Amino acid sequence: MLVLAFLTGGSFRANAPFLFILRPAAILALAYGLMTLPHDRWRTFRVPLTIAGLVTGLTAIHLIPLPPSVWQALPGHAPVAALDRLAGISPVWRPLSLVPSTTLNALFALSVPFAALVLAAGLNRQDHIRLLRLLLALAGASAVLGLLQATGMRFNLYIPTGGERGIEATGLFANKNHQAVLLAAMVPMLAVLARIERNARAGGKLIGILAACATLVILLLLIVTGSRAGLAIGLLSLVVTLFYGLAQIEPPAGVDPRRAFFLKIAIAVGAAGTAALATILTSRGLAFARMTNAAADLRPRLWESILPIIPQYLPWGSGIGSYVEVYRAHEPVALLRDTYSNHAHNEYLEVALTAGIPGVLLLGVAGMAFAYAAWRNRKGSDNPALFARLGVAVVLFLAAASLTDYPLRTPLMGVVFAIAVAWCVRIEPSPAMER
Numbered sequence: 525m526l527v528l529a530f531l532t533g534g535s536f537r538a539n540a541p542f543l544f545i546l547r548p549a550a551i552l553a554l555a556y557g558l559m560t561l562p563h564d565r566w567r568t569f570r571v572p573l574t575i576a577g578l579v580t581g582l583t584a585i586h587l588i589p590l591p592p593s594v595w596q597a598l599p600g601h602a603p604v605a606a607l608d609r610l611a612g613i614s615p616v617w618r619p620l621s622l623v624p625s626t627t628l629n630a631l632f633a634l635s636v637p638f639a640a641l642v643l644a645a646g647l648n649r650q651d652h653i654r655l656l657r658l659l660l661a662l663a664g665a666s667a668v669l670g671l672l673q674a675t676g677m678r679f680n681l682y683i684p685t686g687g688e689r690g691i692e693a694t695g696l697f698a699n700k701n702h703q704a705v706l707l708a709a710m711v712p713m714l715a716v717l718a719r720i721e722r723n724a725r726a727g728g729k730l731i732g733i734l735a736a737c738a739t740l741v742i743l744l745l746l747i748v749t750g751s752r753a754g755l756a757i758g759l760l761s762l763v764v765t766l767f768y769g770l771a772q773i774e775p776p777a778g779v780d781p782r783r784a785f786f787l788k789i790a791i792a793v794g795a796a797g798t799a800a801l802a803t804i805l806t807s808r809g810l811a812f813a814r815m816t817n818a819a820a821d822l823r824p825r826l827w828e829s830i831l832p833i834i835p836q837y838l839p840w841g842s843g844i845g846s847y848v849e850v851y852r853a854h855e856p857v858a859l860l861r862d863t864y865s866n867h868a869h870n871e872y873l874e875v876a877l878t879a880g881i882p883g884v885l886l887l888g889v890a891g892m893a894f895a896y897a898a899w900r901n902r903k904g905s906d907n908p909a910l911f912a913r914l915g916v917a918v919v920l921f922l923a924a925a926s927l928t929d930y931p932l933r934t935p936l937m938g939v940v941f942a943i944a945v946a947w948c949v950r951i952e953p954s955p956a957m958e959r
Contacts, residue, residue, distance in 0.1 A: 525549070525550070525553050525639060525640060525643055525939070526640070526655070526658060526659060526662065526939060526943075527658075527662065528545070528546060528549055529546065529636065529640070529935055529936050529938075529939040530662045530665075530666070530696055530936055531696075532545050532546045532935070533546050533636065533934060533935030533936035533938070533939065534681060534682060534694075534695075534696045534697040534698055534702070534934060534935075534936050535681075535682040535697070535698040535934065536698070536699075536930065536933040536934045536935075537682075537698075538626070538629045538633075540682065542681075543935070546636060546935055547632050547633075547635055547636065550635040550636040550638075550639040550640075550935075551635045551639070553639040553643060554635055554638055554639035554642060556643075557639060557642030557643045557645075557646060558642055560646060561642060561645060561646050562646065565645050565646055568645075568949060568951065569641075569645040569946070569949055571893050571949075572641060572645075572893070572945050572946070572948075572949065573641070573642070573645070575886065575889060575890050575893065576634075576637075576638050576641055578886055579634065579886060580631070580634050580638065582844070582879065582882055582883065582886065583627065583630055583631045583634060583844045583845075584631060585620070586619060586620045586621040586627050586841075586843050586844050587619050587620075587621060587624055587627055587628060587631065588619055588620070589617035589618060589619055590617060590618060590619060590620065591617060592605075592615035592616065592617065592618075595617075595618045595619070595620065596615075598620060598840060599836060599837050599838060599839075599840070600622070600836050600837040600842055600850075601618075601622070603853075604618070604622065619843070620840055620841075620843060621842070621843025621844065621845070621846055622842050622843045622846050622849065622850060623842075623843055623845065623846035623848075623849045623850070624843070626843075626845035626846055626848070626849070627843050627844050627845045627846065628845075629845055630844045630845035631844075633933075633935070633938075636935040636938050636939060637932075637935075637938035637939060637941060637942040638942070640938070640939040640942035640943060641942040641943075641945060641946055644942060644943050644946035644947075645946055645949075647946075648951075649907055649908065649951065652911055652947070652951075653717075653720060653907070655943065656713060656716065656717055656911075656914075657717065659713065659940070659943065660710060660713050660714065660717060663706050663707070663709070663710050663713075664710070664738075665696070666695035666696040666697070666703065666706060667695060667707055667710070667741075667742065667745055669695045669696060670693040670694060670695035670703055670707075670745060670748075670749060671693065671745060671748070673692065673693045673694065673695070674693040674745075674748045674749075680692075680694055680698070681696065681698075682694075682697075682698035692750070693745070693748055693749045693750065694749075696936065697934065697936065698934075699929075699934070700749050700750060700751050700754070701751045701753055701754055701925070701929045701931070702929070702931045702934050702936075702937055703749055703751075703754070704746055704749045704751035704753070704754020704755070704757065704758070705753075705754060705757055705921060705922065705925045705929075705931045705937065706936075706937065706940065707742050707745055707746050707749070707754065707758065708742075708746065708754060708757040708758040708760070708761040708921055709761065709917075709918045709921055709922075709940065709944075710738075710742055711739050711742060711758070711761040711762060711765050712761060712764060712765045712768075712770045712771075712914050712917045712918065713914065713918075714735040714738055714739055714742075715735065715739075715765045715770045715771040715772075716770055716910050716911070716913075716914045717731075717735065718731050718732040718734075718735035718736075718771075718772075719732075719770070719771070719772045719910060720907060720910065722772065732772075739762075742758070743758060743762070746758040753925055753928045753929055754925075756924075757921050757924055757925055760920075760921065760924060761917070761921055764917045764920065764921075765917070768902070768913055768916075768917060769902065769903070769904075769905075769910075769913055770910070770913055770914060770917065822859065822861075823869045823870075823928060825858075825859060826859065826865060826868065826869060827868070827869075827870055827873060829854070829855070829856050829859060830851065830868055830870075830873050830874075830877060831873070833850070833851070833854045833877060834873070834876050834877050837850070837877060837880065838880055838881060839880050839881040839882075840880040840881070840882070841876075841877060841878050841879045841880030841881075841882075841883060842877060842878050842880075843878060844878050844879050844883070845878065846878055847865075847867060847868060847874050847877065847878055848864065848865070848866060848867075850877065850878070851865055851868075851877075852864070852865075867930045867933070868930075869928055869929055869930065870926070870927055870928065871926035871927075871930055871932065872887065872926070872927070874930075875887055894916070894919055894920075894923075894948070897912065897915070897916055897948040897949070898916045898920075900912075900950070901913050901916060901948070901950055908950045908951050909950065911947045911950075911951075912947060912948055912949070912950045914944070914947055915943075915944040915945065915946065915947025915948035915949075916948055918940065918941070918944035918947070919941065919944045919945060919948060922937065922940075922941050922944070
């Protein structure tokens with residue numbers, strides 16, 4: 525499932541051809557995972573599985589046909605009723621969603637992360653270590669492809685080879701911002717894998733050195749990618765890895781162990797400074813150049829225009845997945861361009877607009893569950909505790925990236941997010957599952 529997501533799930537668009545392979549496979553995998561998940565895992569993963577079920581249920585509810593007297597009275601639906609009257613259409617049953625086709629697409633899109641969550645919930649401890657290795661290998665392949673693209677190789681599964689976009693370092697994605705978030709998530713993954721291998725086998729120190737070198741390369745790639753948000757998430761990733769108990773750093777001999785905190789600060793500053801200097805010297809500081817032109821970014825103006833639209837569709841929202849058509853009906857003339865707004869570039873605003881108060885409440889519940897997991901797993905050096913902190917870190921990065929973008933709408937990052945959520949649940953020993 526993970527390999528298939530990396531090969532076919534790098535684009536968010538509903539008409540991406542590879543989705544005709546990925547989504548049916550995900551539905552079959554979801555059915556298999558639900559039928560084979562042991563009873564004790566249902567209990568262990570009850571919180572994320574319940575939230576996933578509620579999200580799926582809410583999306584399905586938006587597709588249920590309602591009597592004309594009901595849907596016409598819903599906030600924001602009066603223009604549709606007026607158009608029906610002008611067109612001479614007799615009162616018909618319609619769903620809550622103003623754009624049922626995109627809501628149906630959203631429902632099918634949920635099958636991919638839901639399947640990954642259920643499958644990950646059924647794995648044992650050793651399986652999760654293997655999964656981490658595979659995830660790093662696939663993410664590394666995307667990083668290498670992005671590096672080749674940055675050197676001028678015009679190859680991308682989702683973007684036409686002609687034009688300027690053909691040289692963006694997007695890796696296995698259609699969007700460089702999503703590639704950057706995946707690169708940032710590799711930093712704590714490398715730290716955890718190095719720590720596990722160091723404790724499990726001889727030669728672990730060499731693996732730690734290789735992981736440190738790979739981290740420096742990732743920081744370089746983040747700047748080469750040219751994503752401002754990705755660069756910020758990368759710095760956050762480095763800080764979280766060093767100070768959330770993911771990296772195992774031992775002070776040199778003769779150094780007071782209590783000074784480890786300052787050693788971590790020195791490592792963070794040194795790594796970030798080295799990456800920035802190397803990038804500037806090689807004239808690949810696209811992200812830095814874009815930071816100097818941040819005033820030209822339309823996203824703050826877009827968010828400002830969305831805020832007054834949200835109350836018009838409360839409490840139920842305009843329909844999950846209906847953003848493009850709904851925003852088009854309200855878009856200010858001053859923001860009209862030769863391109864269209866495909867998403868709000870702030871998932872929290874888009875959820876409030878399309879899913880209404882129920883969607884915001886589900887976000888709140890998920891946020892509280894995340895905060896509890898982050899606090900509960902802040903200590904411990906065994907593998908379950910390490911994986912739980914790793915899951916918290918990856919979810920944090922994706923939540924932060926969702927403030928200015930939409931990484932979770934790509935099936936690939938949806939799978940990574942689902943795996944991270946499964947890692948947030950601290951898996952206790954189970955003889956039946958460990959055999």
